[in-house]
Amino acid sequence: MNRRAAALLxxxxxxVALAFPSSAGAxxxxxxxxxxxxxxxxxxxxxxxxxxxxxxxxxxxxxxATAILANVTLWTDLGIPTLSFTVYLTGxxxxxxxxxxxxxxxxxxxxTDGQDHADTISPQGQFSQDVNFASCNGxxxxxxxxxxxxxxxxxxxxxxxxxxxxxLSQIFGDGRARGFITIDTVSSCSTTVRSPRDAxxxxxxxxxxxxxxxxxxxxFFLVDPDNNFAEGENLVRIEALPGRFAGGSLTxxxxxxxxxxxxxxxxxxxxxxxxFVNGAGFDGGTHLVTWRDPxxxxxxxxxGGLRPEPWYPLPSEDVVxxxxxxNPELPFVCPFTCPPNSRPSPFPxxxxxxxxxxxxxxxxxxxxFGWLYFNLGDPSGDTSxxxxxxxxxxxxxxxxxYAVGLAATPFDTACDPHPCPxxxxxxxx
Amino acid sequence: MPEWTEWTERTAPSLRLLTALALAAGLxxxxxxxxxxxxxxxxxxxxxxxxxxxxxxxxxxxxxxxxxxxxxxxxxxxxEAATVASVTLWTDLGVPTLHLNVYLTGxxxxxxxxRDLFVGALPRTASxxxxxxxxxxxxxxxxxDVNLPECNGxxxxxxxxxxxLASLVAAHTxxxxxxxxxxxxxxxxxxxxxxxATIDAVRTCxxxxxxxxxxxxxxxxxxxxxxxxxxxxFMLVDPAxxTAVGEPLVRVQAFPGRFHDxxxxxxxxxxxxxxxxxxxxxxxxxxxxFLQRGPFSGGTELLVWRDPGRTTQPxxxxxxxxxxxxxATLATxxxxxxNPDVFNSCxxxTCPPATQPTPFPAMANRVSLAExxxxxxxxxxxxxxxxFGWLYLLFDRLxxxxxVQAWTAQLSTASNRFAVGFGATPLVSACSPTNPPPPGx
Numbered sequence: 031m032n033r034r035a036a037a038l039l040x041x042x043x044x045x046v047a048l049a050f051p052s053s054a055g056a057x058x059x060x061x062x063x064x065x066x067x068x069x070x071x072x073x074x075x076x077x078x079x080x081x082x083x084x085x086x087x088x089x090x091x092x093x094x095a096t097a098i099l100a101n102v103t104l105w106t107d108l109g110i111p112t113l114s115f116t117v118y119l120t121g122x123x124x125x126x127x128x129x130x131x132x133x134x135x136x137x138x139x140x141x142t143d144g145q146d147h148a149d150t151i152s153p154q155g156q157f158s159q160d161v162n163f164a165s166c167n168g169x170x171x172x173x174x175x176x177x178x179x180x181x182x183x184x185x186x187x188x189x190x191x192x193x194x195x196x197x198l199s200q201i202f203g204d205g206r207a208r209g210f211i212t213i214d215t216v217s218s219c220s221t222t223v224r225s226p227r228d229a230x231x232x233x234x235x236x237x238x239x240x241x242x243x244x245x246x247x248x249x250f251f252l253v254d255p256d257n258n259f260a261e262g263e264n265l266v267r268i269e270a271l272p273g274r275f276a277g278g279s280l281t282x283x284x285x286x287x288x289x290x291x292x293x294x295x296x297x298x299x300x301x302x303x304x305x306f307v308n309g310a311g312f313d314g315g316t317h318l319v320t321w322r323d324p325x326x327x328x329x330x331x332x333x334g335g336l337r338p339e340p341w342y343p344l345p346s347e348d349v350v351x352x353x354x355x356x357n358p359e360l361p362f363v364c365p366f367t368c369p370p371n372s373r374p375s376p377f378p379x380x381x382x383x384x385x386x387x388x389x390x391x392x393x394x395x396x397x398x399f400g401w402l403y404f405n406l407g408d409p410s411g412d413t414s415x416x417x418x419x420x421x422x423x424x425x426x427x428x429x430x431x432y433a434v435g436l437a438a439t440p441f442d443t444a445c446d447p448h449p450c451p452x453x454x455x456x457x458x459x
Numbered sequence: 460m461p462e463w464t465e466w467t468e469r470t471a472p473s474l475r476l477l478t479a480l481a482l483a484a485g486l487x488x489x490x491x492x493x494x495x496x497x498x499x500x501x502x503x504x505x506x507x508x509x510x511x512x513x514x515x516x517x518x519x520x521x522x523x524x525x526x527x528x529x530x531x532x533x534x535x536x537x538x539e540a541a542t543v544a545s546v547t548l549w550t551d552l553g554v555p556t557l558h559l560n561v562y563l564t565g566x567x568x569x570x571x572x573x574r575d576l577f578v579g580a581l582p583r584t585a586s587x588x589x590x591x592x593x594x595x596x597x598x599x600x601x602x603x604d605v606n607l608p609e610c611n612g613x614x615x616x617x618x619x620x621x622x623x624l625a626s627l628v629a630a631h632t633x634x635x636x637x638x639x640x641x642x643x644x645x646x647x648x649x650x651x652x653x654x655x656a657t658i659d660a661v662r663t664c665x666x667x668x669x670x671x672x673x674x675x676x677x678x679x680x681x682x683x684x685x686x687x688x689x690x691x692x693f694m695l696v697d698p699a700x701x702t703a704v705g706e707p708l709v710r711v712q713a714f715p716g717r718f719h720d721x722x723x724x725x726x727x728x729x730x731x732x733x734x735x736x737x738x739x740x741x742x743x744x745x746x747x748x749f750l751q752r753g754p755f756s757g758g759t760e761l762l763v764w765r766d767p768g769r770t771t772q773p774x775x776x777x778x779x780x781x782x783x784x785x786x787a788t789l790a791t792x793x794x795x796x797x798n799p800d801v802f803n804s805c806x807x808x809t810c811p812p813a814t815q816p817t818p819f820p821a822m823a824n825r826v827s828l829a830e831x832x833x834x835x836x837x838x839x840x841x842x843x844x845x846x847f848g849w850l851y852l853l854f855d856r857l858x859x860x861x862x863v864q865a866w867t868a869q870l871s872t873a874s875n876r877f878a879v880g881f882g883a884t885p886l887v888s889a890c891s892p893t894n895p896p897p898p899g900x
Contacts (some may be wrong), residue, residue, distance in 0.1 A: 060506035063748075090668055091849060091887065093746060095898065122797045122898065124748070124849055155797035157898040247746060247884040249869075253754065253877070258701060262871070262879025296712055303690065305533060305568065311696060311703075356599035357696045401535060401568055426705065432696075432877060434705030439690045440506055442536065452539060453601040 058271045058296045065093040065247045067240070067270035068282060068295055071211040072321035072421050073381045075132050075252065078184060078432070088250035088265060090213055094416030095121035096370035097142070097159045098243060099166070101216040103225045104132065104187075105386035106199035107208045108202035108339065109328035109380040111225040112186045115172045116216065118142045133184055133207050135175035145170050168312075196330035200379055210321055210381040213265070215243040226283050234291040235272070242270035242294055253436070259314075261425050261435025264322075270294045280419065280444050285325055298323075298419040299440035300407030300447045301348075306386045307426050308398045314427030316386045318393070318438075320377045321420045322406055328380070341376030344418075348405035348451035353397035358452060373405040377406065383425075407447055419444040502714045502739050507542040508608045509690045511683070511713035511727060512738055515656040516764035516866050517551075519695070520574045522628060522825035523650035528700075529574040530692075532708060533694040534658055539565035541586065541605045542688055545661040547668045548576065548631075550644035551653045551823040552781055553771035556630045558615050559665040562586050565602030568691075577631070577652055579624045583615040610664035628652065634776070641773035645821055655764055655823040658708070660686045668771060669726050675736040678715050685737050686711035695870075695880070702757075704870050705878025709764075713737040723864065723889040728768045739849070741766075741864040742885035743894050744853045749828050750871050751846040757872030758829045761883075763819040765854050765865035771822075785820030788832045789853040791897035795843035800834055801899035819854070825870075851886075851897040862894040 052307040069090065077083035090100055097120045104113040114131065117125050118140040125138055139332060141151040144162035154160045163170075168453055182192035187209050189201030199208065212226060216239045223230040223239045248265040268282045275281050275291035283293035298321075306316040326341045351359040361374065376384050376393035386393035386402070395402075406420035425434035442448040475717055480827035510578065513534065534544050538888055541564050548557040561569050562584040583606040585595040588606035596613055598604045607614075619627070626638035633646025633652050643848035644653060657669060665682040667674045679685030694705040711725045718734035719723050749759040767783035774780055794801040828843055832849075843850075845879025867883035 035850075061508075062504040062505040062506040062885075063882060064504075089748060091746070091884075092749070093884070120797055122849075122851075124792050124797075125793050126795070126847075153796045155793065155799050157791075157799050160799040249748065251879050255754075255876075258876045259875070260877035260879050263881050264884070275607070303535070303537065305535070305692065307896075311531075311698075331623060350601075352566055352568070352599065354568050354570070355570075355597045356564055356602040356603050358599050359564075399570075401566075424511070431698075431701045432703040434694055434703050435879070436692055436705045436707055437507060439509065439537075439707065441509070 032204065038215075043279055058269070058274045059443035061299060061440050061443065063264055063267055064269070065245050066267035067215045067242050067244050067246065068268040069213040069246050069248055070169065070321065070421065071213075071250050072222035072266060072423060073210055073319040074129050074208065074250075075382055075383065076133055076207045077205060078133065078188065078207055080256070082255055083314040084206065084252070084254045084256070086126060086250060087128050088211070089124060089126045089128065089248040090117060091247045092119040092120065092123045092245055093247055094243070094245040095157055095159055096245070097121055097161045098245060099163060099216045100246060101214050101239070105210050105212070106186055107210070107379045107381040108199050108337075108342070109196045109324050110186070110330060111227055112183055112198065113175070114224040116166065116170060116219045116424050118152055118163070118170055118406065120152055120154035120160045122155065123152070123158065129211075131196060133187065135180045135183075137174065139173040140168040142166050147263060163218060168219065169219040182276070191333040194330070195333060197333040198330050208381060208383075212247060214289070215246060217241050220416050226293070226369070227286050228315065232283065232287050234290065234292045236294065240293065242272050244269050257430055259427055261433050263423055263435050263437055266298070266421050268295050268298075271296060282289075282419070285323065285327070297444035298421050299443050300419060301403070301405050301441040302420065302422045302438045303401060303403050303441055304422060304424045304438035305401045306395065306399070306424070308387045310399075312426045312428050314366075314429040316432065317425040318377075318384050318386055319423040319425060320382045320384070321421045322377060322380055322382070324380050325418055342378075343375035345376055346404055346406060347455075348403070350403040350452045351395050351397065351400060352403070353400040359396050360453070393431045403441070403452055405451065406453040407444070496711070502712070502717050505710075505742060505885055505888070506712075507660070507707055507710055508687065509713065510687050510710035511660045511685055511689065511690055512711035513689050513708035514711055514764065514866065515658070515693050516709055516868070517655055517762045517825055518573045518653070518693075519825065520577055520652045521540060521650060522577060522632065522663060523786045524699070526698055528651065528695070528697045529572055530693060530695050531570065531572050532656070533568055533570045533691040534561060534563065535568045535597075535690050536563040536566055537690055538686070538688040539601055539603055539768045541567075542659050542684075542686065543610070543664055544569075544605065544689060545665060545682065546660045547657045547659075549655050549657070549822070550629075550630050551655070551821045552644050552784065553630055553767065554630065554639065554643035554773055554820045555656070555668045556627055556636075556639070556643065557848055557857035558666070558668045560610065560613055562596055562607070562610065562614055562664075564596055564604045566599065567596070567602065572805055573656075573871040575658055575775040577624075579619040581616040581619070586610050587615040596792050607663045613664045613666070615851045619790050621741045627791045637774070639773045640662050642776040642779060643773050651816060653825075658689060658691070659691055669736075670729050672884040675726065675730050677735045679713065679737060681735075683736065683870055685715050687712050699873050700872075702872050702878035704878050706868055706880055706882060709866050711738050711741070711856070725864070728766060729770055740889035741866050742887060743862040743889050743891075744851070744862060744885070744887035744897075745865065745867040746849060746851055746886055747867055747883035748849045749843065749847070749869070751829055753847070755871040755873050757874040757878070758827060760825055760827045760872075762868040762870065763824040763826065763854075763865060765819060765822055765824075766863045767822065768861065768863050775854070783856060785817035785859075786822075787815065787817055787855040788833075789855055789897050789900055790818075791899050792843050792845065792848060792852040793851070799899050800844055801897075853894060853897055862889070864889040
């Protein structure tokens, strides 16, 4: 690096240091969109039966001049981690990933300075820092996933039994791999503390592997070439706010840290609203992508037996369906007290994609146009600390022509849940 | 487990019971503004919670082809109380051209095709006083419906006169607009009407726009209210190109007492930066990706809405422009190996200011990154030299002089196949006292 470049880098690092403390992101629970310490890809699909079929793309971007490590974890739609790998990002770096490649065993090739002296794997520009993370020796660039491990990975996301005859996801039988992804800033590469579920991944005061660097941003695309559909949205930004959350608070990874708030990450929202359209210019109808916090653990099970998760299926509360004249429909009303496990669960898993429509088996609605109010929080009405959190994206399409994707509207935050459904009477202050 | 539809049918009697209870207890006792407080708003964070103002940052309508490009948007009332939304169309240079009141019963949704506005078909709504038979603005059992006497004569909206309609079309296509007495927008000569729209929660029907005195007063006591109850979305639809992109309308929340004289606020340019609009400003600095090849062979366009920080007056059609035009942009472009392309790539310490391109000159812009010059190379404005990468953008009124609020979205398309669109990433809020320049500046 020449002197001018070094000077420019110094200026850039200073600029970022000045920028981000005052950027749009310091406040907790706002579900805003600045760079963050964790990114959530709430749902992915890959059609493994058709190499040119449906897939999901996403990008990871480093907003700072400082080099960082990002730990990527794939989870099944029931919330079981299946694959973790580290991506090294030089300052201002960008890494784009096709999940089809991951499920074919091809992991993104990055390496820190110590594993890439010649800068052929992770080159960088003149404003970008490039450093050595010694912990990544032997781990970066990552090896391909092959053989039984690859077959197990594919099986895990398609509901099939793996080599241990265990299942890890819902079974749809359509050859599509489903799940979600988290991406966290971390301080090191590791073979033992791999996913957010592992002990030591988070530590109070950022003493675990995960860090509180709010520098990641990115987006994702669901691309369906056969139907000429593509929908894109920002990856969900989950900011770390050291000192903001006390023990007992709900945080994004609360279920993995015993609600100690050691992850320091803001939670999402519990109550959401979104429009639906089934006709006119959007005759392909509306789908909802939902990510939900199951609150409890997820573990593989014997494929011949019952799912062990006590939380499955996740319930939905206070659903109100409005048409465009505000006529409401309440599909979950019981005359007195609902019998146990009697409520429909249109979004039963952690990661869901559900059709909204008159003939939908997932979530039928009696109207072609309107909007939905729904509470994806704890059905018990408990407000803390184990309140559930969720994120919702709406997808609308015109058959074989075009599609749009947009985030739904949060009506509260899980920091301060306020379920107050229409028609329920006075709202709490 | 019963199917969803089964539950719906089986519980219909209880729904009626609940409805009656809701009418008795809910609507009568629950004052709806309290529900607005349920939202997750945090000042200056650009969060997506319901808001007092919605911004449609850019619209376009092909006035030549009836089945050509258009823009759709929706306005939804998150509260059970009825409200009025004050909709203002502005040209791409910020001249207000059309104002209408939209009455929303509780939980109401109003969808609007901007094409309809340009043929004079305004959304028909009315409060109880203008609609005693509930045939214009019907409502459901959870929804309040009230009488607003101030809406008499304004709702349902009277038809636009032929002169007003012609003037509206002219203003948004860069031609001489009779009722304005000049030009008000950029002229592209392609038959597309362009501009942006604002939608404010107001206390009752009004003839004023955000550009008029009295529209805002401290604590939401002007025409505009501080009720954060509006949400909605918009879609840019191109039937011929088989593409559509959608995004939430930009949520601009009101925070009574949060902003003071001299603070940046969303409508600051119209109120002498007094802060009385109570509305949070947007961000000055943004990051967004671009894809010019690969599956997205149609390339990337940016939607950019930006604030000149002052009002815009109509101008002479021959050679006239607003005093602030064109607005400046400081940009650094990175490829996917983080190689930057920065201003000053002419090879000397500073380039002559005249060579600095202004890729987003207006208030409402839709710009193809393949066609626009972001940087001068050896003194010549040149397009982005990379096919893939990202942009770091600081929106300035003048070069390096006065950062101003803006909003940005990325549209990437595969020619005649599909498109994706989503908001860019805000890096620095306009609330921030510091606005560091992009890397390399």
